[in-house]
Amino acid sequence: MRCIVRRRHRPAVFPMTRRFDHGKKPLAKADCSPPNGRATSHGECYSEVAVRTQRAADIAVGCFIALVGIFVLSASTTISVARVHRLSPRTFPYVVGLLLLICGIGLALKSWSLRGADSRIHWPDGEGIRTITVSLVGLACYIALMNPLGLPLATFLYLAFSTWYLNRSRWRMALTIALITGALSYVLFIRLLGLSFPAGSLFE
C-alpha cells in the first residue's frame, strides 16, 4: 500500500514533505518526539494527552474484542438450523465468536503480563483529530446526499468542500476541480457507460 510517512520500522528519513497549513497558530502541547524512540525528521506532532502505550491499548482492545466475541456467539444462537446439511449455518459464526473471545482474552492477558518493554502509539494531536473528523463527516454527507442529489452534484459539493478544507487558501482551485470532476462523473459514468448512478433532479 502506498503511503507517505507512517511505518515505525522504516529507517528512512523524509525531509521533503510539506504539511497542511490552515493559517493557524502552531500546535500547543504537542509532543514532537519520534514514535517508539526511532529517529524521524519529518516533524510529525503527536498529542501528549492522547498518547497511550501499546500495552494499555492492547488490554483495552483485547477486552473489547472479547465482548464482540460474546456478542457474535449470542447472535449465532438465533440462526435457524436446517437439519439436512452436515455443516450447520451456525458453525462458522460460532467459530468466529469463539476465536474473537479467546484471542481477545488472550491479547488482554498477554499484554497485562508484559512488564518493561513497551512502545507508544502515536495518536493524532487535537488538530489532527479535528481534520480527520471533519473529513469523515464530509464523506458521510457525500454518501447520504448521493441518492437525493445525484452523483454529479454530491461529488461537486464533496470535492469543493474537502479540497477547500484541506487547503483553505486555494478555494478557486477547489471549485474548479469539483466542477470538472462533477461534470466528468456525469458524462463518463451516467451518459457514456450508462451505469445506474443516481443522476439527481438537475440532470434527469
Added chain:
Amino acid sequence: MGFSFEYLLQGFATALTLQNLFWALVGCFIGTLVGVLPGIGPVSGIAILLPLTTVLPPTSAIIMMAAIYYGAMYGGSTTAIVVNIPGEASSVPTAMDGYEMAKQGKAGPALAISAISSFVAGTLSVIALTLFAPMLAEFAVVFGPPEYFALMFMGLSLVISLSGHALLKGLISMALGLGAALVGQDPLTGAARLTFGTVTLNAGVDFISVIVGLFAISEVMINVEQRITAISEMKITNWMPAWADIKQCLGTMIRSTGVGFFLGLLPGCAPSVTTFVAYDLEKRMSKHPERFGKGAIEGVAAPEGANNATSTAGFVPLFSFGLPTAPSMAVLLGGLMMYGLQPGPMLFAQNPQFVWAVIASMYIGNVMLLILNLPLVGMWAKIVNIPFYILGPMIVFCAVVGTYSIRFQAFDVWVMLIFGVIGYFMRKLGFPVAPMVLASVLAQMLETALGQSLLISQGSPFIFFTRPISAVFMALAFLSIGRGIWVLMRAQAPEVAVEDPD
C-alpha cells in the same frame, strides 16, 4: 493440460488483439500511477476499478487488473529514489541506496536500473509462471474439497504467522474478516446470519467494500491526520545508466528474481519480506559490502527485481490452486469469481484461452512498463508533486464511485466508510490487515469446502488427516501456528504486526 507452445501462442494471439492491448496499456499506466501516487496502492486500485469493469469482457478486465498489480511494482520505486519516501515497505531497501545515489546526482541511473531490473525480473518470472502454473495445476486436479479446505487453511495460517510477532492480532483480524463475510444469507441453507433482524444486511457485506475501506479510506485518514500536503521535487538531468552499471547488476537481477519468485510462492511472503532477503543476499555476496547503504547500484537492482518476481509468483498459486497469497491476489480472485471463472486447476482445462491470454499479456505488459518507465520516468517523478489536498479527496471520490457501483446501493459505501475507520484503528494498533482481507474473500470457499468434506466423510473431521495431500497441508498449517505460538510465548514486547498490506 500442461504447458504447450500452442496454448501460449493462442494466448499471444488473444492478448495481441487491439482491445486487449489497449486494456493492458491502461492497466500498466494505472498500475504505475498507483505505484507512484501516495495514498493509493494496487489493492485499492484494483478493488475500486473491479466493479466498473463489468462493461468489459472478462479477459480484457483481468488483463487490466493483473497489469495494475505488477505495474505498481515498477512505479513504487520512484518516490523511494527521488525523495527518499519508500511508498511501500518493499521499497525501503530501494530507498537506502537509491536515495543515496540521487544525492550523488545519480537519480536518473538509479531510476533506470530499477526499471530495467523490474523488467528482467518480471519477464523471467513470467517465464517461470508459464512453466510452473500448468504443471502445478495438473497436480491439483486430484484435489477434492478436503484438500482445498486444508490448502486454504494452510494459506491463512501462513499469512497470520508471517505477519510479525502478532499471532493473536492476526487471528483476530482473520476472525473479523470471516465475520464480515458471514453477514447475510447462508449460501447453502439461505438462513439469515448475523443480520440482527435488518433487511439491509440480508444481502451481505461485499468484500470490495471491506477492502476499499481497509486500504484506500484508512490510508487517506492517515495522510490527513499527518497533514501531508505534497512532496518536493528533485531535479534530474541524467537519466540513463552506464552500460557498465547494467553489466554489474545482471547477476543481481537474476539472483533477486530467484529469491523473489520462490519465496513469493508462499502465502504471506509479501514483497516487503523478499526485497529485504534479496538485498541482504546481495550485500553478503558483494566484494564490497561497505558500499551498501551508501549508493550501491546493486542495492537498487536487488529489491526492485525481487518485488517484481514476488508479485508475478503470486499468480502461480492463484491460477493453479485458486489460492491467493496476498491481498491483491485475493481481490483478483474475487474478480475471477465475479466473472464466473473458478480459479484453480480446472481454469487451465476449461478456460485455456482466458488463462493463457492473461499470461501472454504479462510478457507484453512488462515491455509496455519498461517503455512507460524508462523514457517517461521524469513524468512519473513529477506526478509525485500532486498536492495531497487534491489527491486525497480524489481518492475518496474514486473509492465511493467504485464501491457504489458494486450493487448501486449506498449501503456498500457505508460499509466502506465503517471499514475505513476499522482499518485506521487496525494500523494504529498494530493489527495486520492481510488476514482480514484474505479471510473475507476466502470465507465462502472455506465454508463450502468444509461442508462438502464433511458430507464425504459423513461428518468426521478426520478426513483432513487421513488423505495424504490434505494431511500435509494441515501439518504445515499446524506447524506455522505452532511457530506463531512459540514466537508469542517468547515475545517480551507488545504485539505489533510488521507487514506490507499490499
